[in-house]
Amino acid sequence: MARIETPKRVRGTQDIFGEEQRRFARVVEAFEHVRRLYCFQQVQVPVFESTGVFARSMGETSDVVSKEMYTFPDRGDDLLTLRPEFTAGICRAYITEGWQQFAPLKLTTHGPVFRYERPQKGRYRQFHQIDAEIIGAAEPAADVELLTFADQLLRELGIGEGVTLQLNTLGDAETRDAWRAALIEHFQSHRGDLSEDSLTRLEKNPLRILDSKDPRDRPAADSAPDIDAFLTTEAKDFFDAVTGGLDAAGVAWTRNARLVRGLDYYRHTAFEFVTDRLGAQGTVLAGGRYDGLIGNLGGPETPGVGWAAGIERLGMLLEAPAVEQVQVAVVVERAGLEAKGIELVASLRRAGVVAELFATGSPKKRYDKAVKSSPAEIVSIDVRDDAPVVNRRTLKSEAVDDEMRATLIAVLAAV
Numbered sequence: 001m002a003r004i005e006t007p008k009r010v011r012g013t014q015d016i017f018g019e020e021q022r023r024f025a026r027v028v029e030a031f032e033h034v035r036r037l038y039c040f041q042q043v044q045v046p047v048f049e050s051t052g053v054f055a056r057s058m059g060e061t062s063d064v065v066s067k068e069m070y071t072f073p074d075r076g077d078d079l080l081t082l083r084p085e086f087t088a089g090i091c092r093a094y095i096t097e098g099w100q101q102f103a104p105l106k107l108t109t110h111g112p113v114f115r116y117e118r119p120q121k122g123r124y125r126q127f128h129q130i131d132a133e134i135i136g137a138a139e140p141a142a143d144v145e146l147l148t149f150a151d152q153l154l155r156e157l158g159i160g161e162g163v164t165l166q167l168n169t170l171g172d173a174e175t176r177d178a179w180r181a182a183l184i185e186h187f188q189s190h191r192g193d194l195s196e197d198s199l200t201r202l203e204k205n206p207l208r209i210l211d212s213k214d215p216r217d218r219p220a221a222d223s224a225p226d227i228d229a230f231l232t233t234e235a236k237d238f239f240d241a242v243t244g245g246l247d248a249a250g251v252a253w254t255r256n257a258r259l260v261r262g263l264d265y266y267r268h269t270a271f272e273f274v275t276d277r278l279g280a281q282g283t284v285l286a287g288g289r290y291d292g293l294i295g296n297l298g299g300p301e302t303p304g305v306g307w308a309a310g311i312e313r314l315g316m317l318l319e320a321p322a323v324e325q326v327q328v329a330v331v332v333e334r335a336g337l338e339a340k341g342i343e344l345v346a347s348l349r350r351a352g353v354v355a356e357l358f359a360t361g362s363p364k365k366r367y368d369k370a371v372k373s374s375p376a377e378i379v380s381i382d383v384r385d386d387a388p389v390v391n392r393r394t395l396k397s398e399a400v401d402d403e404m405r406a407t408l409i410a411v412l413a414a415v
């Protein structure tokens, strides 16, 4: 008989379990907590969109659109793409769902995103992002609020110390055109020193040469002109207002004049929160202002600013979260009394107590199994003089507060 081949997990995907899952959950919980503090609304958007949504908003020359998208025709021959990020889909929804009426909108979402990349530590083909956006606000105050949100999230996760906010401005359209022309001129005169990739970038997206990781490109990239000399008064005022706001909010930042981000749609503010603890995957949270995006998608000209962070990368930086604590273990020590155990554990759980039932396997071993689950209290059900008795033993008095003690006494009295 032919052996059945075991199915394999698809390369670059993850099954998240145990400690990894606890890390994942911790990131999402902290994000949800801070989201409320900053009065952002949650949204859900589709996992797939028409390919044009991403191609038009992220730019054909971006790494994501040119080589990382999962694109396929569906059974009706519509060309679809699994979302490689959230911003484009949210902006599509803003246009098609009439969300303009709610502007300015402060939104968050989280979930899986997909990119065809070479898998390695901290880099997957299906990964997960948390995402925050403000749409319809042109003021630098929106950039400041989003960055302060990100900073507070990292602090609440206990990883603020090792992570640095790197900040840059990409100016307005006028600034960017002038700077772009100067960069092309500079790189043209260094053509001989550039990598093949950067020669292609020179044609299509010369800004990207600035953050090239290829060592051959570094001398030319490092000697290239900064944007500062090309900033219009408006663009400079905008950047000053962002940095001033960050200082007022107590958010530390450093200027990185080489930070350009991969996407065509960025204007003004661009930023990354970076750590050296994750090797080449050191960017944990990144974003910027994308005032041209909604217009590019065919919507009304609408400013926007946002960021996204990899849940897995944030999770890797955390202290390992504690395993969830069993408050009460209910042990049925005598065969025949299982129904009593079922009743008791159900009552405890309904009263809000974290409880686990030990009522299977050899009755003699159940108590030891319950102790191994490391509960704060053990409640055991046994028989004495032919009548059922319930015994309570506290194992960790420090984990039992007055409220829980009262609940426990009330539940035990009722069964």
Ligand code: ATP
Pocket (backbone or CB within 6 Å): 085, 115, 117, 122, 123, 124, 125, 127, 128, 129, 262, 281, 282, 283, 284, 285, 286, 287, 308, 309, 310, 311, 312, 313
């Ligand atoms: P990188 O330079 O690492 O490829 P990126 O600039 O492509 O990152 P963004 O598009 O800004 O990343 O996405 C925001 C965040 O999503 C990143 O800062 C990172 O935390 C996370 N991220 C991006 N790509 C992956 C991936 N393939 N696997 C896991 N996390 C990722």
Ligand code: MG
Pocket (backbone or CB within 6 Å): 063
């Ligand atoms: Mg990338």
